[in-house]
């Protein structure tokens with residue numbers, strides 16, 4: 001699996017091993033941490049580099065790879081706006097190299113990490129997979145183009161693939177696997193609390209129940225489990241669906257997340273309500289009926305358990 005030393009990837013590695021698979025992590029360690037992998041084998045190179053296709057073919061052949069879970073990507077939305085070429089170079093060349101190598105080495109199963117960012121700013125509060133995707137930043141575009149490339153490969157040469165569109169991934173399945181990237185609300189808030197700084201809330205006048213933005217938080221352990229279900233789904237040919245939302249199916253507001261942090265940490269901290277951020281949709285949550293019924297998967301952890309596990313891991 002690619003991106004195996006990352007926050008989500010390391011959880012997927014452990015879920016694979018717990019379900020009897022042998023996982024090999026491919027990661028260039030630019031954002032990943034090798035200590036997350038324990039005894040799991042690590043192969044390290046940049047998937048987007050010109051030589052990566054041959055390195056992948058070699059890896060597929062020598063390690064008898066049967067399926068690929070592709071999580072490696074640059075994922076900072078703001079950075080993607082400032083450095084679009086870098087995001088296209090990294091996230092798209094990775095998919096091209098991977099698809100070419102899989103085709104040549106006859107590795108036919110792929111699970112792709114996509115994102116709710118493909119939807120942009122939808123008009124619906126619960127978005128279904130067949131909603132018209134209009135990403136609003138280069139990061140979301142790379143995910144949508146990745147999905148297109150994969151579905152074309154599926155039509156052209158028999159690749160069997162699913163794309164999982166993750167919503168807001170948070171929490172920790174293990175205390176040593178917390179999200180260290182400080183790119184999402186909960187890690188940002190935990191860092192602010194640690195440093196005794198106020199938590200910034202962007203916008204308090206959104207048309208939502210309490211004026212703050214609403215998002216769908218999914219526990220990373222539940223998400224890891226969805227990858228195992230997706231792999232099982234690919235064991236059979238001619239599967240009907242390519243794309244699945246992975247979320248809880250419930251929106252939580254930023255202020256509700258902050259309240260959950262107060263409940264868990266039992267300590268007061270400051271919150272600054274500041275202006276809205278450009279490009280933020282008011283509300284984004286997943287319609288999860290397809291993944292519920294087709295993969296027989298649903299989120300088990302609620303917001304409090306997400307926040308509790310993230311807090312515990314942040315103390316590690």
Ligand SMILES: NC(=O)c1ccc[n+]([C@@H]2O[C@H](COP(=O)([O-])OP(=O)(O)OC[C@H]3O[C@@H](n4cnc5c(N)ncnc54)[C@H](O)[C@@H]3O)[C@@H](O)[C@H]2O)c1
Nearest residue numbers: 003006007008028030031032046047071072073115166169
């Ligand atoms: N965290 C979220 O909330 C979220 C939401 C939606 C989608 N995603 C997607 O999930 C995937 C994993 O995200 P994460 O939060 O674990 O991020 P992460 O940065 O912790 O993990 C990504 C890993 O991929 C590696 N990597 C990146 N580009 C690479 C390249 N060109 N070659 C080799 N290795 C490379 C990094 O070193 C890192 O270990 C990404 O594809 C991301 O876009 C994440």
